[in-house]
Amino acid sequence: MNENRRQILEMLAAGKITADEADRLLAALEPEPTATAGEFTGNIAGSKGWSGNDMGATVKTHAKYLRVLVESTEKNGPTTVNVRVPMQLLRAGVRLASLIPQQAHDQLDETLSKHGVPLTLSQIKPENLEELIDHLGDLTVDVDAKEEKAKVRVFCE
Amino acid sequence: MIPNVAVLEIANPHFRMPRLWIPLILLWLPLAVLLLLLSPILFIIVCAISMTTGVGPFRVVRIFWDILSSLRGTDVRVTANGNKVLVRIL
Numbered sequence: 001m002n003e004n005r006r007q008i009l010e011m012l013a014a015g016k017i018t019a020d021e022a023d024r025l026l027a028a029l030e031p032e033p034t035a036t037a038g039e040f041t042g043n044i045a046g047s048k049g050w051s052g053n054d055m056g057a058t059v060k061t062h063a064k065y066l067r068v069l070v071e072s073t074e075k076n077g078p079t080t081v082n083v084r085v086p087m088q089l090l091r092a093g094v095r096l097a098s099l100i101p102q103q104a105h106d107q108l109d110e111t112l113s114k115h116g117v118p119l120t121l122s123q124i125k126p127e128n129l130e131e132l133i134d135h136l137g138d139l140t141v142d143v144d145a146k147e148e149k150a151k152v153r154v155f156c157e
Numbered sequence: 158m159i160p161n162v163a164v165l166e167i168a169n170p171h172f173r174m175p176r177l178w179i180p181l182i183l184l185w186l187p188l189a190v191l192l193l194l195l196s197p198i199l200f201i202i203v204c205a206i207s208m209t210t211g212v213g214p215f216r217v218v219r220i221f222w223d224i225l226s227s228l229r230g231t232d233v234r235v236t237a238n239g240n241k242v243l244v245r246i247l
Contacts, residue, residue: 064230065230074237074238076237077238077239078236079236080234080236081234081235081236082232082233082234083232083234084230084231085231086229086230086231088223088227089228092220092226092227095220095223096220096224098220099212099220
């Protein structure tokens with residue numbers, strides 16, 4: 001325990017300051033987390049603090065991997081897919097898309113829109129991917145089929 | 158940094174392959190020699206890609222290098238109908 005922290009606690013014990021004031025002073029002693037480029041902010045519901053309290057904390061961390069978890073129960077038994085892809089590979093993949101000729105882009109866009117995916121591949125750039133990573137946070141998608149139940153979870157870690 | 162080791166495991170209800178640790182470093186060395194020998198042909202291919210797409214040849218090489226380098230950490234595990242496949246790149 002450092003000197004400043006001890007003084008605050010002694011002041012609290014002596015009744016010179018209230019618990020709220022002590023809390024604010026202790027919080028002021030904590031170093032501020034600094035955000036840098038490439039970080040994302042994700043709210044982790046139900047995350048536990050040091051004291052074990054439910055904080056619902058907002059954490060800032062580097063997303064290094066994209067994880068895709070698929071769990072489904074079929075007639076033949078459970079099927080699980082667990083894929084971890086480095087973010088760097090996604091970025092490199094987006095850069096690879098820049099090598100695709102414009103004619104192929106047009107054909108791909110047309111085919112995708114025919115299948116109900118209105119996506120323009122040429123507009124996907126590494127900057128867009130960063131934006132996507134920023135907003136991905138913790139996404140959970142539950143898919144229910146008629147006879148099977150599948151759960152798909154996509155998140156950054 | 159390029160991947161050094163790949164881990165592969167395949168299993169089904171009747172057969173279970175022992176987990177294979179494949180040292181990719183042993184692959185990169187002969188591949189580097191092969192690439193050096195094939196460099197004139199590869200140069201032409203890269204130039205052709207560059208002319209088609211309008212992207213500089215060094216950028217093409219860099220993109221492929223980036224993809225190779227970023228493979229580290231890839232982890233794929235699939236289990237279905239008692240079959241199991243594990244691929245990890247370290």
